[in-house]
Amino acid sequence: MHGIDLRFAAGRWTSIVGPNGAGKSTLLRALAGLLPHEGGVLLHGRDLPTFSLRERARQLGWLGQNESAADDLTVYDVAMLGRLPHRAWLAPPAPADHQAVEEALRATQAWDWRERLLGHLSGGERQRVLLARALAVRAGVLLMDEPLANLDPPHQADWLVLVRELVARGTTVVSVLHELSMALQADDMVVLAGGRVVHHGPCGAAETHAELARVFDHRIRVRSLEGQWITLPHD
Numbered sequence: 001m002h003g004i005d006l007r008f009a010a011g012r013w014t015s016i017v018g019p020n021g022a023g024k025s026t027l028l029r030a031l032a033g034l035l036p037h038e039g040g041v042l043l044h045g046r047d048l049p050t051f052s053l054r055e056r057a058r059q060l061g062w063l064g065q066n067e068s069a070a071d072d073l074t075v076y077d078v079a080m081l082g083r084l085p086h087r088a089w090l091a092p093p094a095p096a097d098h099q100a101v102e103e104a105l106r107a108t109q110a111w112d113w114r115e116r117l118l119g120h121l122s123g124g125e126r127q128r129v130l131l132a133r134a135l136a137v138r139a140g141v142l143l144m145d146e147p148l149a150n151l152d153p154p155h156q157a158d159w160l161v162l163v164r165e166l167v168a169r170g171t172t173v174v175s176v177l178h179e180l181s182m183a184l185q186a187d188d189m190v191v192l193a194g195g196r197v198v199h200h201g202p203c204g205a206a207e208t209h210a211e212l213a214r215v216f217d218h219r220i221r222v223r224s225l226e227g228q229w230i231t232l233p234h235d
């Protein structure tokens, strides 16, 4: 990837889209500081590498694609991992940690399975627990790669409500999404192709829709349905 110069406005939701292999996951991992790269990433105007790992983990919530997690942990303990950057070394969880975990598990409707082992959950259930782990951090910036993977339509809709609530409270959300109709619900869209940013603009702008159609070889169309932008396949 090269020539990437992006600024993500605080308190907005940006979706990153583009064809397979465009570099979406690579960009997100670079933003999270998980990938060695040239150039720099600034968080609140400060170089990311100057943050300690603990500080960075408090500031940046992360939900990766095919995220690994210990299958023999309970759902509750997995979500509690999100609180590690806030806890003193070997200290037991404080009431605030338990509160954050409960709120995160309830927000993803995973609270009822809190005693179950992660390894015993379905793909979509597991994804909701990993989302809860990311939410439990209560970071100001939340980076998510394919957060809707394995989620059924009602839980996709719940995710949308959740993201809107987070953004309304001032969280900055950046998500890689393959489902373009979901990606168009964001405030802003970054369109990638061939390792380059080909467009960065509001999801409602005609120019964004035109770039989207172009990078997908005009095999999609963007249409408005009941006040929402959606994409339709096009021959």
Ligand SMILES: Nc1ncnc2c1ncn2[C@@H]1O[C@H](COP(=O)(O)OP(=O)(O)OP(=O)(O)O)[C@@H](O)[C@H]1O
Pocket: 018, 019, 020, 021, 022, 023, 024, 025, 026, 027
């Ligand atoms: N660990 C790696 N080592 C070498 N090349 C990689 C690695 N990860 C990704 N790539 C390459 O970098 C390019 C971008 O990959 P990336 O996973 O960022 O794309 P993407 O836009 O997220 O794709 P998809 O829609 O298929 O998930 C691809 O050509 C891929 O083969």
